[in-house]
Amino acid sequence: MDIDLTRAVVVCSGEAAGVEAKAVDVLIEELAFRTGIELSRLFAFPNHSVPVIVIGTIESLSKMPNPARPSFVPYLKAEGYMLRTVCEESAQTVWIVGAEARGVLYGVGKLLRRLRWGEGSIRLKAPLDVITAPYSTIRGHQLGYRPKNNAFDAWDTAQFDRYIRELALFGANSIEILPPRTDDHPTGPLMKVEPLEMMVRLGEIIDSYGLDTWIWYPNMGEDYSDPETIRAELEERERIFRELPHIHALFVPGSDPGKLEPDPLFAWLEQVAKLLQRYHPKAKIWVSPQIMRYDSASWMEAFYRQVKAEPEWLGGIVFGPHVDVPLPELRTLxxxxxxIRRYEDITHNYQCQYPVADWDLPFALTLGRESCNPRPNAQKHIHNLLAPYAAGNIGYSEGINDDLNKFVWCDQDWDPETPVAETLGDYARWFIDSERAMSITEGLFALEENWVGPLAENEKVEKTLQKWQRIEREAPARVHGNYRFQMHLLRAYYDVCIKRRLHYEAELEQAARDALRQASHAGSLTAAERAEAILAQAEEKPIARFYRERCEKLADELFRSIGYQLTVSRHFARSQGRGAFLDTIDAPLNDIRWLRTQLAIVREADDEEQRLALIDRALNRTNPGPGGFYDHLGSYRGFRRIDPGAGWRNDPGYLNSPRIAHAMHLLSIPEARQRELGGIPLAWIAHANALLDTPIVVRYETLDPAVPYIVKVVYIGETSGKTPRDCWVRLTANDGFVLDDEVAVKAGGVTVRECKVPVEAIRGGKLKLTFIRTRGFKRLNVAEVWLLPDKGDLHAG
Known part of the structure; x- marks a missing residue:
């Protein structure tokens, strides 16, 4: 049955104060905001028959006269609540009873999420009987106010207040904020409030909901052995500690940013702790062993030594990006x-802690690292796999692109048994449209499915858009202006746009190659001209314009509605890599860049014979010839040749498993250097990647055991950064033969190597090639492998 709460009254203790009173305010305000109905507040049961919502802590309600005093409250654990409906002939009552004030707020959140609401209507499906308490003691997300974020820097305090409230309604008890000085610009063009002032205001908002305030505070000083640096750093922190109303904990990353060794790091933090506890006596400092450098093992040894000394000021350890020890192992150490608190990256798609598994290259080229990325099933799996080893999570985020993921984590931190469909239903019902919650839930799941498997073969992409278009047609105007609807609708249009372009540009590339195959008849220069003209059609006669224009319009609407920055020029995004994925919606999806480089090389050749040879070499770049093998390890087909290791389901952070990764930095290599490399084919962008000591193992099963082979390998260097990122590699055959050793893979570029495989290294027609990093930066990238019958020279054709 349904309880009609349209005419309900709210009964609470007249002595309710602080967070308990705030919870009552939240219930009344949120219903008025959505339905236009403002429920009355009473301090005793009404003397006439109307539905009643009773709200309070066990303590406050116990002091009220019957019937407001519940007689059936069970034992409630910390932060827990009871939510129960009692339906009698004369009255219908909804009880929200919290173990303490926080529990009341969470109970209100659960009731709101269960309501069916509309303009002038509030209904609740009964019976409802919930007794619950959180699984994790730490539950929340980081909300950074800085230009690097893709939305937060455009918000005012009212928008932050609403978002913090929404996270609390899904069970969050912690919000992490940032100091004015981090590894980002101090201010940006969209900021409405000076950073320190906003930090203080955020602290006040967080405190008003009874949540814990955490501060992510990196060490940005240049020299912590310099007394002047120490003085300035402490002075900066003291001002913040003094002005914030409440600080529960300080989280200091080991690096990213920061560059202190563990011994001086812990000595410095002891000074910070004394200052912190002067203003916030119960606050502790938490530290993460995040490290981005060559000798991470020695750094970790020193870190463990410091932790085992058990400093009094240390509150706990944080596990997050660039922590290279698996969480279960870290827990034992x-x-x-x-x-241990988790600091999980829920915001990025690749080059991150938990990349999208086997993400197809067309998406990586266009959507980039930080697009709208609802991943409900993946996020639940990642959460639950490691939940037993940590006290909870405060997620790392760079804006609202991961909005749905935040609420999935809140629900899983509360109860890992919660079906993710339930979370999506609550999200859709409460935040977007109660009447179409089921359709929206299906649409959110479908967006995650769009990213499974090769895009060219994914028939679900068009169906996903159809789901969202139907909602778009049927939903009222208030839904059209809802940013959570807009951002997911945009993704649905975007994905179809990319798929349409992928098919079109693949056909153009094949047509251009066909034109080049006629070079011996038409002439090399004529064939090159025809190929160039065909490739140019992608720019001169683009397709899917409607989808692109719809994305552009939605991007503008999102900028107006929530400050979402999807372009650099119009929306002031910090950079394309920081969420401005509308700037790459036209990124080439075929090998046009590489082919144009080849055509330029052809035109510069001195004679026809040479030009024809260059064309032939270009057309057969990956052709291994008779008896040979070629594998693009970053493709679905090529990656199947690699031993998967533990695999994504057991190792979603890929600390012990190879994965498909993406090297977008190659696209920005200077043109002259690209020419030296013969161009940058897409096969170099998507590659196999392994971390630390994890090998990349490639197997062949059907070789001729009497034939010696040549191996040709393309290694991809890491991005150039402030820390050295070169690495050195060893290649072995069947574990007993070293084929190539101390191969230096320079950061920022490409290294191509060839070596012989002796006949005796091949056993029964089988060959196991093992690539392993021997030293240097912690990531090994292999893009392409040729295995070619040795005809007496080292060339791969």
Whole structure:
């Protein structure tokens, strides 16, 4: 049955104060905001028959006269609540009873998420009987106010207040904020409030909901052995500690940014702790062993030594990006008195802690690292796999692109048994449209499915858009202006746009190659001209214009509605890599860049014979010839030749498993250097990647055991950065033969190597090639492998 709460009254204790009173305010305000109905507030049961919502803590309600005093409250754990409906002939009552004030707020959130609402209507499906408490003691997300974020820097305090409230309604008890000085610009063009002032205001908002305030505080000083640096750094922190109303904990990353060794790091943090506890006596400092450098093993040894000394000021350890020790192992190495908090990256798609598994290259080229990325099933799996080893999570985020993921994590931190469909239903019902919650839930799941498997073969992409278009047609105007609807609708249009372009540009590339195959008849220069003209059609006669224009319009609407920055020029995004994925919606999806380089080389050749040879070489770049093998390890087909290791389901962070990764930095290599390399084919962008000591193992099963082979390998260097990122590699055959050793893979470029495989290294027609990093930066990238019958020279054709 349904309880009609349209005429309900809210009964609470007249002595309710602080967060308990705030919870009552939240219930009344949120319903008025959505339905136009403002429920009355009473301090005793009404003397006439109307539905009643009773709200309070066990303590406050116990002091009220019957019937407001519940007689059936069970034992409630910390932060827990009871939510129960009692339906009698004369009255219908909804009870929200919290173990303490926070529990009341979470109970209100659960009731709101269960309501069916509309203009002038509030209904609740009964019976409802929930007794619950959180699984994790730490539950929340980082909300950074800085230009690097893709939306937060455009917000005012009212928008932050609403977002923090929404996270609390899904069970969050912690919000992490940032100091004015980080590894980003101090201010940006969209900021409405000076950063320190906003930090203080955010602290006040967080405190008003009774949540814990965490501060992510990197060490940005240049020299912490310099007394002047120490003085300035402490002075900066003291001002913040003094002005914020409440600080529960300080999280200091080991690096990213930061460059202190563990011994001086812990000595410095002891000074910070004394200052912090002067203003916030119960606050502790948490530290992460995040490290981005060559000798991470020695750094970790020193870190463990410091932690095992058990400093009093240390509150716990943080596990997050660039922590290279698996969480279960880290838990065994950290003294049991220290909890571990997760700092999980829920915001990025690749080059991150939990990349999208086997993400297809067309999406990586266009959507980039930080697009709208609802991944409900993946996020639940990642959460639950490691939940037993940590006290909870405060997620790392760079804006609202991961909005749905935040609420999935809140629900899973509360109860890992919660079906993710339930979370999506609540999200859709409460935040977007109660009447179309089921359709929206299906649409959100479908967006995740769009990214599974090769895009060219994914028949679900068009169906996903159809789901969202139907909602778009049927939903009222208030839904059309809802940013959570807009951002997911944009993704649905975007994905179809990219798929249409992928098919079109693949056909153009094949047509251009066909034109080049006629070079011996038409003449090399004529064939090159025809190929160039065909390739140019992607720019001169683009397709899917409607989808692109719809994306552009939605991007503008999102900028107006929530400050979402999807372009650099119009929306002031920090950079394309920071969420401005509308700037790459036209990125080439075929090998046009590489082919144009080849055509330029052809035109510069001195004679026809040479030009024809260059064309033939270009057309057969990956052709291994008779008896040979070619594999693009970053493709679905090529990656199947690699031993998967533990695999994504057991190792979603790929600390012990190879994965498909993406090297977008190659596209920005200077043109002259690209020419030296003969161009940058897309096969170099998507490649196989392994971290630390994890090998990349490639197997062949059907070789001729009497034939010696040549191996040709393309290694991809890491991005150039502030830390050295070169690495050195060893290649072995069947574990007993070293084929190539101390191969230096320079950061920012490409390294191509060839070596012989002796006949005796091939056993029974089988060959196991093992690539392993021997030293240097912690990532190994292999893009292409040729295995070619040795005809007496080292060339791969």
């Amino acid at each position: 950290i003294p049991g008195k220290y909890p």
